[in-house]
Amino acid sequence: MRILQVNKFHYLRGGAEKYFLDMSEKLRHDGHEVAVFSMRHPKNLPSPWEKYFVSRDSFNESKLRDRLLAPGRIIYSLESKMKFKRLVRDFRPDIIHIHNIYHQLSPSILSVAKKNQIPVVMHLHDYKLVCPNYQLFVGGQICYRCRRHRYCQAVKHCCFHGSRVKSVLVALEMFIHHRLWKIYERAVNLYLAPSNFMKETVVSFGIPEAKVKVLYNFIDRPGTKEEKNVPVGEYLLYYGRLSPEKGINVLLEALKITPSAPSLKIVGSGPEAEKLELSVKALGIQDQVEFLDAKFGTELEQIILGSKAVIIPSVWAENMPFVLLESLALGKVVIASRTGGLPELIENGTSGFLFENGNADDLANKIMALDSCDLESIGVAAKREVLDLTLEKHYKKLLDIYHSLIKKS
Template sequence: MKILQVNKFHYLRGGAEKYFLDISEALRQLGHEVAVFSMNHPKNLPSPWSKYFVSRISFNESKWRDKLLAPGRIIYSLEAKRKFKKLVDDFRPDIIHIHNIYHQLSPSILAVARKYRIPVVMHLHDYKLVCPNYQLFVDNQICYRCRKQRYCQAIKHRCFQGSWLKSALVALEMFWHHRVWKIYEKTVSLYLAPSAFMKETVVSFGIPEAKVEVLYNFIDQAKLEKKEVKMEDYLLYYGRLSFEKGINILLEALRLVPNTPRLKIVGVGPEEDQLKDSVKSLGLEGLVEFLGAKYGSELEEIILSAKAIIIPSVWAENMPFVLLESLALGKAVIASRTGGLPELITSGETGFLFENGNSADLAEKIMALNDYNLAQIGSAAQATVVDLTLEKHYNRLLEIYQRFIKKV
């Protein structure tokens, strides 16, 4: 089968890129022809398809060229459409699997797929299909204001980086793509949701239920192998250091726990300095350790040695790899009751859930850890993800591909 995988970044940046790169390589290893389409970037992994990649544009830098090009590039990229057409002409894919294409690529590429009548499957790694700011999160709370395509709400609440201008641009983008052009509605054969919560959410925004299927991400089976590592007496947060991840809730909870446990924080992000200030103001110096970014075996050892993993997110998490990886490694997880997180955790049996944003409830769950056999909780947690194998994921994905190829 000839499969064209599409994502705006071709380097390990987040969960979407991890999945995009992993599934592309897995499909190659299993004998399929796989091409990729992306954006040029200094961090990109090598690719024989890079000659087709679009030029780099950054929306976070202050180059005047990028500022002038941004509106057109976001709404309809002629360059992406032209280069994508060239790739499709040369590769002739049987199916196109798109991931995150917003802004850097734009859905102009879908016009090519539609013209050539190539089936398109879209993976929903975030909420951008229905939410202008990707996160369903604004004014420090989960937000559903843009239901029924009321994108003017994005401007009213300055939901994109607190800017009226940027919010107006993404509102215009959503209005054009979904209410005028309707390119996703016309082109995408099936949406793949990594959690039942994601499916329920996009359906509640008007995506036909018949066009959305749940497909959990797969885990690295090597992580299921029993590893003898001595559990130490510290809690662990690992992931991006940003507001929606709720790390401040975790710090506030620690302050409420007698004999405050140690906390290790792994990761980098825009809130790092603010979090370090919070540690000082809350009197947690000496108890909280910032380790920076960690990867591979070094990160795995830190996870395995932890007493428990904390996922205190205040936004509606989809199905983060942090959760899947922690469960696969047999660790007890304390997570907020939000988004897709409760789908794999039964509180008190395979982990623990606390009320979203409630530091006192989180503190209670941390204090209750001593009342449980954490090794037993970890074994039960691991059992919940043991069937999320690459083989089963691949077989299901292939069945989906073949189903829509036959319809052409």
């Protein structure tokens, strides 16, 4: 099979890039021909297809001339379309798998796929298909104001980076793509949603239910292969991006009202790092909290294994984060907010704990409950939740989807 994988970044940047790179490598390893289309960037991994990559666009760093041209490229990039057209002509893919293309690549490439009658599957790694700011999250609250194409709400609430000008641009982008051109509706054959919540959300915004299929992300770790007890650690752990939507302030408030709680390690980096350190001092819990820079690989795994529980206090509608999958696969107790796709893999009190979104008191109660629970048994049940979410099973389902779409085209 000849598969064209498309993502705007060709280096490990986040969950979308990890999936894009891992799956491309898996497909190649199994004998499929894989081409990639992306944007040029100093951090890019080497690729034999980089001659087709589009020029780098970083709208916050670009020269004045590029900034003036940026609005047009966001809505419809002629460079992307022409280079994608050449790649499609030279590679002749059987199917195109789209990941994140917004802004830097633009959906101009979809018209090439449509004209050549090549089936397109689009992976929904975030909410950008239906939400101008990607997150369904504005002013500290989950937001659905743009349902029924009411993109003027994005302008009214300055939902994109708090900027009226940028919000006007992304609202215009959404209006043109979804109301005027209906470019996704016409060119995308199937959307892949990593959670039931994601599917329900995009369907509620008007995407046809028949065109959305749930395909959970995969997690492959030695711990997922067998059910054995994992020793209970000593500290609470948050790891991931330090940003407002992650709800770390809720966790700090819960720790403040739980004097007997274990110590907390916060592992990661992000725009809220300095503010969170100040909050810890203001709350008087600096002796209970340790900040560590972002960790990866074996070093991160050892930190996870040493924890008593992993806390996911997100206040936005998390999709299906790798933090959840990774923690469950390692047999750790997870305490997560009841939001987005998080409850889909946690049975409250059996394979982890759920607390009311944004409620520090409820989170504190769940933390205090740890001492009266059989955490080893909960850890085994946590592993069981992700036993079927292996790379091989995910891969087989993905190939079945590819074959089905190719057969129909």
